[in-house]
Amino acid sequence: xxxxxxxxxxxxxxxxxxxxxxxxxxxxxxxxxxxxxxxxxxxxxxxxxxxxxxxxxxxxxxxxxxxxxxxxxxxxxxxxxxxxxxxxxxxxxxxxxxxxxxxxxxxxxxxxxxxxxxxxxxxxxxxxxxxxxxxxxxxxxxxxxxxxxxxxxxxxxxxxxxxxxxxxxxxxxxxxxxxxxxxxxxxxxxxxxxxxxxxxxxxxxxxxxxxxxxxxxxxxxxxxxxxxxxxxxxxxxxxxxxxxxxxxxxxxxxxxxxxxxxxxxxxxxxxxxxxxxxxxxxxxxxxxx
Numbered sequence: 001x002x003x004x005x006x007x008x009x010x011x012x013x014x015x016x017x018x019x020x021x022x023x024x025x026x027x028x029x030x031x032x033x034x035x036x037x038x039x040x041x042x043x044x045x046x047x048x049x050x051x052x053x054x055x056x057x058x059x060x061x062x063x064x065x066x067x068x069x070x071x072x073x074x075x076x077x078x079x080x081x082x083x084x085x086x087x088x089x090x091x092x093x094x095x096x097x098x099x100x101x102x103x104x105x106x107x108x109x110x111x112x113x114x115x116x117x118x119x120x121x122x123x124x125x126x127x128x129x130x131x132x133x134x135x136x137x138x139x140x141x142x143x144x145x146x147x148x149x150x151x152x153x154x155x156x157x158x159x160x161x162x163x164x165x166x167x168x169x170x171x172x173x174x175x176x177x178x179x180x181x182x183x184x185x186x187x188x189x190x191x192x193x194x195x196x197x198x199x200x201x202x203x204x205x206x207x208x209x210x211x212x213x214x215x216x217x218x219x220x221x222x223x224x225x226x227x228x229x230x231x232x233x234x235x236x237x238x239x240x241x242x243x244x245x246x247x248x249x250x251x252x253x254x255x256x257x258x259x260x261x262x263x264x265x266x267x268x269x270x271x272x273x274x275x276x277x278x279x280x281x282x283x284x285x286x287x288x289x
Contacts, residue, residue, distance in 0.1 A: 003254055004284040005277075008036045008043050015276035017058040017264040019066055025266070026066050027276050028055035035068060035079060038282060046085055048077065057100040057141070057264065059108070063123040067108050069097040076100075076110060076121050088125045092117060095129075099141035099150060099182075105163045109148055111139040118142070118150065118161055130165035141191075141222075143184045149202075151179035151191055158182070158191060158202050170206050174198065181233070185225030187246065192220035192233055199223065199233055199244055211248035222264050224273075232273055234262040241265070241275055241285060256283055 009015055014031035024039040033051040035058065037044045048055065054072030061067045061078070068077045074095050075087040090097055095112035097119065103109040110119045112129065116137050119129045132139060137155030142148060148161040152169070156177055160168045172179065178195030188203040197216030202208045213220065219237030226232065229246030239260045243252035256262055261278035268274065275283040 002286070003256065006038060006043075006282045006284065007280055008038055008282050009034075009280040011280050013280060014278055015263070015280060015282060017056055017068065018266040018274050018276045018282070019058045019060050020266045020268045020274060021060040021066055025268075025274050025282060026058055027264075027282060028058050028068055030054050030056055030071075033072075035066075035077070035085075046079055046083065048085060048087075053077075056098055059100050059102060061108060061123060062102055062106050065123075067100060067121075069100050069110055071096050071098050071113075076108065076119075076127075088121055088127055090119055091127055091129050092119075095119070099139070101142050101144045101148070103144045103148055103163060104146060109142055109144065111142050111150055113138050113140065113153075118148065118165075120163075130161065130167075132159055132161070132167050132169075134169070140180050141182045143182045143189060145184035145189065145204075149182055149184060149189045151182045153178055153180060158189070158200075158208070160206075168206070170202060170208060172200070172210075173208060174210060181220070181222040183223045183225040183231060185229060185231065186227065187229045190223050190225050190231040190244075192223050194219050194221060194236070199231070199248065201248065209248065211244065213242070214250060221262070224265055224267050226267065226271075232265055232267065234265050234275060236261055236263065241273065241283075254285055 013029040016030040017028040053070040058068035096114035099111040137152040140153040142150040177193035182191040218235040221236040245251040
């Protein structure tokens, strides 16, 4: 399948997170303090008036807005359907919010890497935080099924939290794996191990499976589960996008170009995939058969 490319930023501005909302594709420009929206052939920029805010992970909200973490200034950002930009401050100074998802309760949940906490913000802007019971665990990405699941990048574990704040931790079989991306699917929760070159899956009983990638130095970064039980994964180190089937085998791979450093990805309703490339480009891969 061909890969289409759309320039959305200058080199060095760093497209990072990706979200699909309706017919628009959104991306965070982490090094510029800007969020960009691509709709048809038009790219619109939303300046956050905070160059060091480091907008990172972005998701469509349940209120029709897009929400994103601001890792550099401890805020959660929001862009309303009418284009109004706003933000709320997290409770913990130095929290470094990073991962973000819509929870089963309809609120936005986020990780606080710097303080080992998980935060919650309602669509009305009310913020609360929950400790995860680790020290230096470095919670990274977060996803939601019936509960919330998150990676502990330095804790080498997967965390699970109820919406009331009860936490269970599942250590990974591979030492020093460095889990980052995570995404809930129909048969379990997929995650990636950036330092081990593996993709993993944990079921609702806590059973963990690990699937080594062909190139163990490929640095898997982000993952999105698919309806057929598999997942898509960006390989930052080898500049690729791969699809794993439900058995954990690589079923499809796309080389995105040397030096592109793919980061976040999102799957559109038609099954096609959008990937943020460090080169200032959004790559688009059509749906697989």
